[in-house]
Amino acid sequence: MATVRIPPVLRPKTGGAPEVEAGGDNVGEVLRALTSEHPDTSEQLFGAEGELNRYVNVYLNDEDVRVLDGLQTAVKDGDTVVILPAMAGGAS
Amino acid sequence: MPGTETQVTIEEIQPFEASEEIGGGDVVLIDTREPHEYQEAHLEGGKLVPPGLLGDEIESAAPDKDARTILYCRSGNRSALAAAQMQRLGYSNVASMEGGIVAWQEQGLPVVAAQGMTAEQRERYSRHTLLPEVGVDGQLKLLNARVLLLGAGGLGAPTALYLAAAGIGTIGLVDDDVVDASNLQRQVIHNTERIGMPKTESARLFIEALNPDVKVVEHRLRLDASNILGILEDYDIVVDGADNFPTRYLLNDASVRLRKPVVSASILSFDGQISTFVPFEGPCYRCLYPTPPPPEMAPSCSANGVLGVMAGTMGTLQANEVIKLVLGVGDPLVGRLLLYEALGTRFTELKVRRDPDCAICGEHAPEIPESEMGQFPDYAAFCGG
16 A cells, blocks of 8 residues: 545545555556545546646656656555645735 | 063063065964954954954964964954963073064054055954955945845845845835734834835835944836836846736746846745745746636735734844845755745745746747736736735
């Protein structure tokens, strides 16, 4: 099982949980396990063709999966998958 | 003062005698004052051994117990006591300079003094100048630095406080908002009496009261493609605490063009992120986030809560990055994104790499015209901040 870190913007879709345990051999499978458990997260993570949305960054531990093997990047037990959308809050 | 109290007789010499001996060489010169006094002015070649640390430090400062050793302090008292203490420790040839560095200077003899700062500044910044990583030279860099803050709000308020206290010479503030009661839970640079006042003015009043060395420049406007280059040009470093994506992308595009480092942070509820973008040395904001999220993934478009102290944590981290960039010390967050989650009190660091295909700083990115800077089709229309 991997730990998936849920960003604040997605937490309403996971019942408020900041972290979710999800199984899978690669990043894509782990995210699919997340979306089948919490279906409302799906449209914010994946586009119509099942590809990861460009505005969502996904990291395996501390590395961007875009510089690894993307959704095919292998995941080991105990790894952390971080979902990270841009945030803009600051001034107002 | 010497002799009777300490039950040893010590040799005292006049400043001119000390000067001749020092000029002749082969003298160990020990300054028996406190570090902040030493920093302000000391004799050339004087080694600092504060009185309270003499027992621990004198042997490394003066390893040869038979060498000619001259001690001085401010006026001659502490050095006399230290000379007696050293004799008891087995030093055989110790003298204390009568009248200390005060008498030395009265006789027109030279000292190594903190240059370029007034007496008030030497006092105000003494806890900085004591740090070897800052020193007088570093403090002068801070006093000459020009830093632009985007937003005098949640992030900008704490950042501005610490930059002002640190003596950043010029702080520019970009904000077109006025102080609202709902700001005061986190925007600590404003206060209840100043509700309704422009934020840049309220912040300026606080900064001027905190540190008269700081010149505050108010930019009471919203940045757009027509004004951003002219404003950024006057500054060395930009601190991004903007509350909307169009401004963040606009700032990125302009700062890459002008090669200005940007310390960028954002906050939401209990979460914050921060990174430092140094154009062409590390990734830019678009390398990290090539595309802004749609409105439903961009909660800054609507009202969302934020823990007030979170803004303080992230704002002070931004100030820390700025100080390091100005001083050229330490490791700024270049190529690193630091996440802070306040509920778990947990920091997470992620790697951010330059994108060779980045539209703005990539290897083959053309210089975009000003009219296209910060532009995303339709984005500003539905998420104008």
